[in-house]
Amino acid sequence: MTERIKAPPTRLGSGGDKVFRGIIIFLALCIVAIFVLSIYQLVSGGWETFSKYGLGFFFTSGWSPAKDSYAALSFIASTVLTSVLALIIAVPLAVASAIFITEYAPKWLAEPVSYLVELLAAIPSVIYGLWAIFVMAPIIQGWQLQILQNPQLNAIPLLHVDIPSGRGLITAVLILAIMVIPYTASISRDVIRLVPRDQREAAYALGATKWEVIWKAILPYARAGILGGVILSLGRALGETMAVAMVIGNRAALPTSIFDATATLASVIASEFGESGGLQLSSLIALGFILFLLSLVVNFTARAIIAKLTPEGIKV
Amino acid sequence: MSMAGQLDLSGTRSQILRRQSSRKASNIFAGVVISICTLIVLIPLFAIFYYLISKGISSINLEFFTQSFKPIGETGGGMLHAIVGTLEMVGLASVIGVLLGVSGGIFLAEYREHKLVPWISLVSDVLSGIPAIVMGLVVYAMIVLTSKHYSGLAGALALGFLMVPIVVRTTEEVLKLVPSTIREAGLALGLPKWKVTLSVILPAATSGIVTGVMLAVARVSGEAAPLIFTAFGNNNFNADPRDPMAAMPLSIYQYAISPFPEWHRLANAGALVLIIMVFSATLIARVATRQRK
Numbered sequence: 001m002t003e004r005i006k007a008p009p010t011r012l013g014s015g016g017d018k019v020f021r022g023i024i025i026f027l028a029l030c031i032v033a034i035f036v037l038s039i040y041q042l043v044s045g046g047w048e049t050f051s052k053y054g055l056g057f058f059f060t061s062g063w064s065p066a067k068d069s070y071a072a073l074s075f076i077a078s079t080v081l082t083s084v085l086a087l088i089i090a091v092p093l094a095v096a097s098a099i100f101i102t103e104y105a106p107k108w109l110a111e112p113v114s115y116l117v118e119l120l121a122a123i124p125s126v127i128y129g130l131w132a133i134f135v136m137a138p139i140i141q142g143w144q145l146q147i148l149q150n151p152q153l154n155a156i157p158l159l160h161v162d163i164p165s166g167r168g169l170i171t172a173v174l175i176l177a178i179m180v181i182p183y184t185a186s187i188s189r190d191v192i193r194l195v196p197r198d199q200r201e202a203a204y205a206l207g208a209t210k211w212e213v214i215w216k217a218i219l220p221y222a223r224a225g226i227l228g229g230v231i232l233s234l235g236r237a238l239g240e241t242m243a244v245a246m247v248i249g250n251r252a253a254l255p256t257s258i259f260d261a262t263a264t265l266a267s268v269i270a271s272e273f274g275e276s277g278g279l280q281l282s283s284l285i286a287l288g289f290i291l292f293l294l295s296l297v298v299n300f301t302a303r304a305i306i307a308k309l310t311p312e313g314i315k316v
Numbered sequence: 317m318s319m320a321g322q323l324d325l326s327g328t329r330s331q332i333l334r335r336q337s338s339r340k341a342s343n344i345f346a347g348v349v350i351s352i353c354t355l356i357v358l359i360p361l362f363a364i365f366y367y368l369i370s371k372g373i374s375s376i377n378l379e380f381f382t383q384s385f386k387p388i389g390e391t392g393g394g395m396l397h398a399i400v401g402t403l404e405m406v407g408l409a410s411v412i413g414v415l416l417g418v419s420g421g422i423f424l425a426e427y428r429e430h431k432l433v434p435w436i437s438l439v440s441d442v443l444s445g446i447p448a449i450v451m452g453l454v455v456y457a458m459i460v461l462t463s464k465h466y467s468g469l470a471g472a473l474a475l476g477f478l479m480v481p482i483v484v485r486t487t488e489e490v491l492k493l494v495p496s497t498i499r500e501a502g503l504a505l506g507l508p509k510w511k512v513t514l515s516v517i518l519p520a521a522t523s524g525i526v527t528g529v530m531l532a533v534a535r536v537s538g539e540a541a542p543l544i545f546t547a548f549g550n551n552n553f554n555a556d557p558r559d560p561m562a563a564m565p566l567s568i569y570q571y572a573i574s575p576f577p578e579w580h581r582l583a584n585a586g587a588l589v590l591i592i593m594v595f596s597a598t599l600i601a602r603v604a605t606r607q608r609k
Binding site: 016017019020021023024025027028029030031032034035037038041042044045092093094096097099100101104113116117118119120122123124125126127128129130131133134135178181185209210211212214215232235238239240241242246266269270273274284285288291292295296298299303 | 339340342343346347349350351353354356357358360361363364367368371415416419420422423424426427430432435436439440441442443445446447448449450451453454456457458461477480481484508509510511513514534535537538539540541544545565568569572573580583584587590591594595598
């Protein structure tokens with residue numbers, strides 16, 4: 001790249017330039033201020049809780065507004081559990097669709113399919129939640145009723161049904177999986193597109209079939225980018241609120257069966273906020289701070305992986 | 317794992333042929349599985365559309381757009397209050413989003429040598445990863461707790477904060493695409509840098525910036541999470557942003573989790589209208605990108 005040319009210090013321009021530069025830097029610093037303010041507000045809003053429970057708030061469970069006693073561990077665990085389960089379902093499907101778009105589909109098909117996947121990402125969370133309540137939950141309720149009629153199945157701890165409401169861990173995991181697929185898919189698609197042609201052509205020249213090219217030449221090359229994309233999607237899933245809050249059942253306990261109601265950090269904040277005050281309110285803000293930290297860690301990990309493992313030339 | 321292992325030519329002719337046919341079979345199998353997976357990915361999109369259209373379209377009429385909420389027991393009513401609330405809050409949010417976002421993008425793209433650039437770039441990336449609900453809590457603690465009053469302004473502020481990182485990133489990217497020859501031509505004419513930036517570079521990048529802003533608008537107009545604690549929702553018509561305000565996604569949430577069929581009907585119709593609003597914004601973004609190419 002050629003060296004950038006700086007503006008000559010003319011009498012006309014330099015004053016205006018300084019002012020303009022000052023304004024731009026001030027406004028850019030406002031972005032930093034939003035971040036700093038976020039940390040300050042979350043910590044000071046949750047201070048009552050942090051000073052009462054200390055670190056114990058993070059590492060014990062037992063959230064009970066009735067006893068005015070609060071702890072975060074069960075929500076942290078449920079949040080990670082739902083997100084990881086959702087990704088286990090979503091990632092293979094997302095990567096497959098990215099491979100379809102980049103390697104299999106002819107151009108006339110690739111473009112509409114990739115547009116449709118983008119549309120999936122644009123659907124608001126609350127609409128996924130609405131659909132999950134009125135379409136998915138009744139289907140899952142049907143499964144639950146069948147299990148209840150079959151005592152042998154119901155005796156299996158993982159499949160045990162307490163209340164056949166259709167709302168619980170499995171419903172939340174499924175809707176969350178559907179919601180993160182487009183993120184993982186679009187990052188994977190971009191990464192796969194960046195794999196150099198030589199890589200493909202070299203493999204084809206050795207007589208590899210299409211699948212062998214994908215599995216042995218393209219995917220290993222795109223591995224780091226895809227992994228980074230998966231972790232970024234994990235960050236999305238952790239903070240996903242509305243759809244999850246609408247179908248997870250919101251019960252402050254760890255699930256033991258896939259049908260159990262539970263609550264994630266985000267879902268408990270959304271559902272209990274209305275009737276809260278005092279220590280409960282402070283605890284909800286403290287949960288928000290934990291969610292904030294979790295998403296920071298996840299995002300930094302994703303970026304570090306992408307930066308470290310990506311082969312030169314396909315940095316995203 | 318190595319290519320050589322797969323293409324091993326040792327063995328008798330029949331062994332080689334068998335190996336080749338199994339490779340062909342797994343190739344076909346993989347193609348089929350990948351196509352099926354893609355289909356599975358797209359099924360929810362069609363299912364959601366089918367659901368919204370079949371349940372929602374019958375409730376979309378003049379009343380839906382001209383009436384506000386009616387109390388339980390009465391039939392009818394519309395979502396005028398929520399539509400107005402969403403438009404107003406997203407409009408106010410865009411002011412913050414565009415002002416801070418475009419300035420941030422200009423700073424990152426046009427002052428690349430400045431020592432603050434990596435920091436602001438990092439913070440903007442970090443902000444984009446913060447869940448919307450957390451941003452709602454932040455604005456709640458900042459505005460609502462201190463003023464002891466829910467308001468549309470607080471909601472707009474939360475949505476604006478969410479827009480900022482999206483606009484920063486797209487603005488930075490399109491500004492970097494503007495050829496440096498254009499920049500240099502302006503400077504060579506003796507124009508000061510601020511004038512080159514404002515009247516040469518920004519106009520050249522307008523369509524790209526519009527894309528970024530519309531994507532951000534599409535994203536935040538569907539957000540309910542940050543509004544629960546800020547705009548709070550309001551069943552009465554209210555256009556004054558200093559008071560609690562309704563919003564489409566918030567009302568859809570409240571109606572959907574209620575036990576009343578009449579409210580469910582409104583939620584379905586509202587969801588159809590909201591998705592059309594969001595997709596129109598996405599479409600504008602896409603058209604703006606096309607024009608640039």
